Amino acid sequence: MIRFDNVAKRYPTGHEGLSGVDLHLEPGEMAFLTGHSGAGKSTLLKLIGLLERATRGQVWVNGRNLNKLSNRDVPYHRREVGMIFQDHRLLHDRTVFDNIALPLVVSGMGHAEVTRRVRAALDKVGLLKKDKVFPIALSGGEQQRVGIARALVSKPPVLLADEPTGNLDPELSREIMELFMQFNQVGVTLLVATHDIDLVNRLGKRIITLRNGRVAGDSGTAG
Amino acid sequence: MAKRVRQPGFRRNRNPVTWLLRHAQMSLSSLGRLSRSPLTTLMTAAVIGIALALPSGLHMLVDNVRQLSASWDGSASISLFLNDAVSDEQAEQVRAKVAARNDIADTRLIDRAAALDEFRRLSGFGQAIELLDQNPLPPVVLARPAARIQGSDAVGHLAQELQAFREIDLAQVDLQWVERLGAITGTIERAVLVLAVLLAGAVLLIVGNTIRLEIQNRHSEIEVVKLVGGTDAFIRRPFLYEGFWYGLLGAAIALILVIVSLVLLDGPVERLAGLYNSRFELAAVDWGSFLGIVGGGPLLGLCGAWLAVGRHLAHVQPE
Ligand SMILES: Nc1ncnc2c1ncn2[C@@H]1O[C@H](COP(=O)(O)OP(=O)(O)O)[C@@H](O)[C@H]1O
Ligand SMILES: [Mg+2]
Numbered sequence: 001m002i003r004f005d006n007v008a009k010r011y012p013t014g015h016e017g018l019s020g021v022d023l024h025l026e027p028g029e030m031a032f033l034t035g036h037s038g039a040g041k042s043t044l045l046k047l048i049g050l051l052e053r054a055t056r057g058q059v060w061v062n063g064r065n066l067n068k069l070s071n072r073d074v075p076y077h078r079r080e081v082g083m084i085f086q087d088h089r090l091l092h093d094r095t096v097f098d099n100i101a102l103p104l105v106v107s108g109m110g111h112a113e114v115t116r117r118v119r120a121a122l123d124k125v126g127l128l129k130k131d132k133v134f135p136i137a138l139s140g141g142e143q144q145r146v147g148i149a150r151a152l153v154s155k156p157p158v159l160l161a162d163e164p165t166g167n168l169d170p171e172l173s174r175e176i177m178e179l180f181m182q183f184n185q186v187g188v189t190l191l192v193a194t195h196d197i198d199l200v201n202r203l204g205k206r207i208i209t210l211r212n213g214r215v216a217g218d219s220g221t222a223g
Numbered sequence: 224m225a226k227r228v229r230q231p232g233f234r235r236n237r238n239p240v241t242w243l244l245r246h247a248q249m250s251l252s253s254l255g256r257l258s259r260s261p262l263t264t265l266m267t268a269a270v271i272g273i274a275l276a277l278p279s280g281l282h283m284l285v286d287n288v289r290q291l292s293a294s295w296d297g298s299a300s301i302s303l304f305l306n307d308a309v310s311d312e313q314a315e316q317v318r319a320k321v322a323a324r325n326d327i328a329d330t331r332l333i334d335r336a337a338a339l340d341e342f343r344r345l346s347g348f349g350q351a352i353e354l355l356d357q358n359p360l361p362p363v364v365l366a367r368p369a370a371r372i373q374g375s376d377a378v379g380h381l382a383q384e385l386q387a388f389r390e391i392d393l394a395q396v397d398l399q400w401v402e403r404l405g406a407i408t409g410t411i412e413r414a415v416l417v418l419a420v421l422l423a424g425a426v427l428l429i430v431g432n433t434i435r436l437e438i439q440n441r442h443s444e445i446e447v448v449k450l451v452g453g454t455d456a457f458i459r460r461p462f463l464y465e466g467f468w469y470g471l472l473g474a475a476i477a478l479i480l481v482i483v484s485l486v487l488l489d490g491p492v493e494r495l496a497g498l499y500n501s502r503f504e505l506a507a508v509d510w511g512s513f514l515g516i517v518g519g520g521p522l523l524g525l526c527g528a529w530l531a532v533g534r535h536l537a538h539v540q541p542e
Contacts, residue, residue, distance in 0.1 A: 051450075051541055063231050072454075076233035079452035089447055103451035108241055150451065 001027040001158060001189040002048060007057035009043050017043035018213045025191065030184040032200045033193040035210035041193035044210070045160045049081050050074050062157055079107055082151030084161035088143045090135040096146050097131040103154040121149040125179065141172040152183060159183060161192040173199055253464035267433050271473025274426050275520055276480035278419035279512045285415060289408050301382050303364040304393040311335060314362035317390045326369050326381055333363040361392065375402065423523055430466050430527025437462065438535045446541040458536060463528045470524020477516045481508060
């Protein structure tokens with residue numbers, strides 16, 4: 001589902017965020033991406049979501065070579081990759097419902113279907129009653145759930161999360177991770193960047209460790 | 224494109240009905256967004272309105288004056304300077320002969336004495352004239368062409384025919400002021416055209432700048448929309464519609480301004496025309512001006528928005 005072949009990312013500043021990364025995630029696999037701050041976790045996720053492009057090597061997602069996608073194709077690619085961020089990236093002048101509906105509206109889905117899907121997504125993250133609320137009125141954990149609902153509402157085959165629990169207490173963090181485990185059980189491929197090693201170790205999933213832009217450890221698919 | 228052949232393609236929505244529906248929704252929501260800040264919207268639209276009204280109003284005025292002068296040059300008079308040898312009695316016979324023509328409406332004879340009188344009064348060389356022992360001025364017949372002789376060409380032709388008379392030395396058409404007026408309206412028309420082009424540029428800049436600010440204000444929204452897979456066309460659309468609505472509102476304001484000015488000018492112009500024995504009336508908004516305003520406004524708005532979007536939207540990229 002996701003494959004990196006000898007991938008490097010050199011930023012315009014000349015700094016290499018990633019160098020020589022090889023990686024392979026099977027469809028339906030779930031993995032955690034760990035490593036020190038500046039190790040290249042965000043860079044790796046950005047390459048998958050085409051927020052950045054690799055400067056060397058090849059990235060494959062869902063059977064497509066991302067190097068060969070034109071800029072025109074990028075939006076369509078992003079519809080197949082749900083992205084979740086530490087800072088949620090919600091629109092504060094729109095209700096929870098409208099925030100979650102955005103990926104569907106953008107793809108031109110009809111109103112009835114949008115309503116149905118958004119309700120289903122709200123249900124999954126346990127926020128059914130908060131649909132008319134504005135994000136500012138929600139707690140940090142709830143805002144992150146809205147971000148998650150928005151990422152999964154269009155049922156993308158791939159979900160990426162960049163330090164989704166970075167601002168949450170251990171209890172909320174565990175809940176969010178369990179949510180991810182549930183999505184994984186229905187076949188979504190997940191890659192979650194985090195430096196919460198303790199939590200990740202307890203969940204028993206594959207762990208890929210980055211150090212200075214290189215893969216320094218991989219617990220493997222079996223883990 | 225050939226290099227992508229082996230890749231599985233993306234499904235793109237090409238249903239024309241949903242496409243139309245989305246456009247309708249988008250245009251209405253853009254209008255709704257504008258109506259939520261009515262003062263800003265109205266001020267921008269008013270500036271566009273003035274910029275559109277000014278050249279079209281001036282154009283209509285010049286157009287009216289031109290029609291007016293066209294109706295006047297038919298009544299231009301011809302001065303017939305008679306041969307010096309012609310006596311005052313013979314001059315009266317020439318006048319009668321000219322008056323008998325069916326292409327002449329009426330005539331008036333200015334005999335030698337009257338011509339000298341007039342010269343004394345108007346030239347300021349009265350005393351110099353006293354020194355002459357003989358009147359040097361020829362008799363003059365003023366002839367006004369019949370109403371059906373229209374335009375400077377026809378009048379000039381008539382003057383040539385009259386000059387062929389043995390007694391007539393010179394037939395001079397008093398068209399100069401009409402021609403001068405024509406030259407002036409032509410110049411003003413040109414100036415109006417230049418003004419229109421400059422103001423069209425101003426409208427582009429106004430709309431472009433408004434949309435640029437709008438893009439800045441909605442920076443994070445654009446980022447998120449790009450993040451969840453919004454195409455450039457999708458992101459562009461609301462801004463283009465906003466430009467369109469600004470232009471249309473501006474056009475409406477311009478029409479109101481032009482019509483109000485016409486109503487205000489109507490009374491004075493009628494009085495002025497009365498002084499010149501003319502039944503001149505300001506025409507209502509003509510089709511050309513109407514279409515220019517109603518078509519030009521939205522078109523300029525759209526173009527201005529397009530320029531702003533093209534320049535500034537690409538710089539907004541999610542991180
Ligand atoms: N936009 C950028 N421009 C220049 N350097 C960057 C940029 N983004 C990240 N980097 C650098 O790339 C390296 C990896 O960054 P990042 O992927 O954000 O690491 P992590 O998410 O693991 O903390 C860091 O050294 C960082 O300074
Ligand atoms: Mg990071």
